[in-house]
Amino acid sequence: MNRPMTCSETVRRLMDYVDNRLPPTERRSLEAHLIDCPRCVEFLQSYRVTPQIVRRSTQVVLSRAAARRLHAIIKHVLKP
Amino acid sequence: VYRLTLRLAGNVGDGEDILQETFLNAFNKLDSFRGRSHFSTWLYRIAINTALMHRRSSRRHATEPLDEYLPQFRRDGRHKRIDIDYSAASRVEAVIERRELMRLLLAALSRLPERYRVAVVLCDLEEMSSAAASVVLGVDAATLRQRVHRGRLMLRGYLDAVARGERR
Secondary structure, eight states: OOSOOOHHHHHHTHHHHHTTOSOHHHHHHHHHHHHHOHHHHHHHHHHHHHHHHHHHHTOOOOOHHHHHHHHHHHHHHHOO | OHHHHHHHHSSHHHHHHHHHHHHHHHHHHGGGOOSSSOHHHHHHHHHHHHHHHHHHHOSOOOOOOSGGGSOOBOTTSSBSOOSSOTTGGGGHHHHSOHHHHHHHHHHHHHHSOHHHHHHHIIIIISOOOHHHHHHHHTOOHHHHHHHHHHHHHHHHHHHHHHHTTSOO
């Protein structure tokens, strides 16, 4: 692909782009599109940070009460 | 394992129930562990199956899918909406209180179609390698990547809407 990509072509390839898995010609076409499309630049930035935000925001530890219940179950199951 | 079950369940109560069921199932199936995969891979597979069974048998699950947050394009391939700020998602943590964001995102994860949810949870949230996640889910790497990409697009759009105050 020698021409710059469209927005939909760009979005379709974003995962391969951020993982550095695009063939060089496609990478050039995608980057040529980014130069002219601030929407896709914004989209790319937010696409890139989405997994980090979701990961950070759902980082939790088991409550003490739940850990105690689980421990009791394991003890019961292991009882000879 | 709890983090995994919580993210698959979408709420703390179900996440804890699934955790307990996972360990009970694992004990019952311990004889079937042949050592052909890592123990953690085997346990993850049990946790995922337990979570999916739990969800299917539960009446309490979100029915409103996240498809509406996928990007839309005009016939010429350009973004359909040029009136919105596509970078809003990047700032969501500054706009929404941490606890609330966690509640919203757990609920959003549970609204992802099952195949996307599991792929996103394993690859993006548990940071499992594509190769390991492919083994756990029994799908090829290309299919897995496609599912992660689509799930990520839905979550990105959802975060955008949350940050703009259009969705809670």
